[in-house]
Amino acid sequence: MASRLPIQTDFSLRHLNTFGIDAKAHAYVRVDNAQTLVAVNADAELSQLQRLILGGGSNIVLTGDFAGLVLHLCNRGIELVDEDENSRFVRAAAGENWHGFVQWTLERGFGGLENLSLIPGSVGASPIQNIGAYGVEIKERLHSLTAFDFETCEILTLSNADCNFAYRDSIFKHELRDRAVILSVTFALPKHWQPSIRYADVAQELAAQGIDTPTARQVSEAVIAIRTRKLPDPAQIGNAGSFFKNPVVSGEERDALLARFPQMVSFVQPDGSYKLAAGWLIDQCGWKGKALGAAGVYEKQALVLVNRGNAKGQDIVALAEAIREDVRQRFGVLLEAEPIFV
Numbered sequence: 001m002a003s004r005l006p007i008q009t010d011f012s013l014r015h016l017n018t019f020g021i022d023a024k025a026h027a028y029v030r031v032d033n034a035q036t037l038v039a040v041n042a043d044a045e046l047s048q049l050q051r052l053i054l055g056g057g058s059n060i061v062l063t064g065d066f067a068g069l070v071l072h073l074c075n076r077g078i079e080l081v082d083e084d085e086n087s088r089f090v091r092a093a094a095g096e097n098w099h100g101f102v103q104w105t106l107e108r109g110f111g112g113l114e115n116l117s118l119i120p121g122s123v124g125a126s127p128i129q130n131i132g133a134y135g136v137e138i139k140e141r142l143h144s145l146t147a148f149d150f151e152t153c154e155i156l157t158l159s160n161a162d163c164n165f166a167y168r169d170s171i172f173k174h175e176l177r178d179r180a181v182i183l184s185v186t187f188a189l190p191k192h193w194q195p196s197i198r199y200a201d202v203a204q205e206l207a208a209q210g211i212d213t214p215t216a217r218q219v220s221e222a223v224i225a226i227r228t229r230k231l232p233d234p235a236q237i238g239n240a241g242s243f244f245k246n247p248v249v250s251g252e253e254r255d256a257l258l259a260r261f262p263q264m265v266s267f268v269q270p271d272g273s274y275k276l277a278a279g280w281l282i283d284q285c286g287w288k289g290k291a292l293g294a295a296g297v298y299e300k301q302a303l304v305l306v307n308r309g310n311a312k313g314q315d316i317v318a319l320a321e322a323i324r325e326d327v328r329q330r331f332g333v334l335l336e337a338e339p340i341f342v
């Protein structure tokens with residue numbers, strides 16, 4: 001490759017995806033600043049390659065070798081950039097580790113992101129699927145972001161509203177997919193902070209510790225304790241967190257299902273629709289703890305698919321398909337995968 005950029009070819013992605021899938025990229029480059037992206041765009045050969053924008057690799061399934069160019073976001077920096085009466089505005093570079101960033105805010109006494117503690121991955125990927133956990137989504141805290149647009153070769157600034165956030169969704173999964181590389185995200189953290197402990201798990205964890213007016217740090221610690229108990233650590237066992245989104249159905253569909261399955265778990269949404277617990281549906285089909293080849297279903301949480309050792313992307317895909325089909329046949333509900341298939 002003629003480029004002056006430090007491009008690596010036939011590059012193993014095994015340690016750059018939390019499933020631990022051993023796939024190779026035709027070409028790979030670290031992105032430490034926007035100049036690298038400008039240079040890629042200006043290069044006749046590189047600019048023609050298919051792109052994979054990569055953060056921590058915790059929400060992707062590598063289904064095979066990738067024939068294009070991996071742009072690995074590694075830029076760093078966190079800064080308090082502004083404040084007003086209600087908020088502190090903190091900007092973080094896309095390549096910062098998400099949990100490290102949350103800890104940075106808590107160390108300075110800035111509440112607001114504590115419910116999202118211990119989510120793997122990078123700051124730059126947090127808007128892609130509007131990450132959420134324990135009753136809080138990033139859309140409640142994101143102020144704006146900057147991104148390099150491969151189509152115009154310009155740096156865009158997007159407001160919260162521009163991002164079209166929805167449940168595990170944003171503009172970056174649609175119009176701007178593989179086109180906009182998020183470079184930094186600015187969060188508005190509330191000065192008049194209140195804990196968000198609507199979630200029973202968090203409330204119970206705090207109650208068990210005898211805490212009734214928690215600090216942001218204490219909420220973070222409770223979330224970390226719950227997550228550590230429930231979810232497999234990707235460093236020990238390869239996984240991408242929840243593999244399926246919780247399906248949303250109409251009130252009528254939910255009532256019909258409830259008549260057949262009185263134990264079914266569902267949560268009413270502001271628009272009157274219902275969110276079903278995908279983990280419960282999968283569990284009812286008997287998948288918890290089961291495996292198909294080297295790909296398996298985590299024994300403590302049916303929503304998490306795991307690499308039991310040397311699984312290939314296709315093993316994960318086959319297992320996911322088998323689960324989807326069983327849930328469709330039994331409940332008539334279609335599960336949608338949360339990670340991005342590459």
Ligand SMILES: Cc1cc2nc3c(=O)[nH]c(=O)nc-3n(C[C@H](O)[C@H](O)[C@H](O)COP(=O)(O)OP(=O)(O)OC[C@H]3O[C@@H](n4cnc5c(N)ncnc54)[C@H](O)[C@@H]3O)c2cc1C
Nearest residue numbers: 053055056057058059120121122124125131132182240241
């Ligand atoms: C154990 C575990 C628990 C998890 N728990 C949760 C949870 O509670 N809630 C939740 O929402 N998610 C959860 N996840 C999923 C995952 O951590 C998040 O989706 C995270 O934001 C992915 O970040 P990443 O940097 O690893 O993204 P990657 O996997 O590298 O990329 C994911 C997608 O984002 C795109 N992308 C990445 N960086 C950029 C960028 N800078 N600009 C543009 N596009 C980009 C990629 O192209 C890809 O399409 C969990 C995952 C694991 C393994």
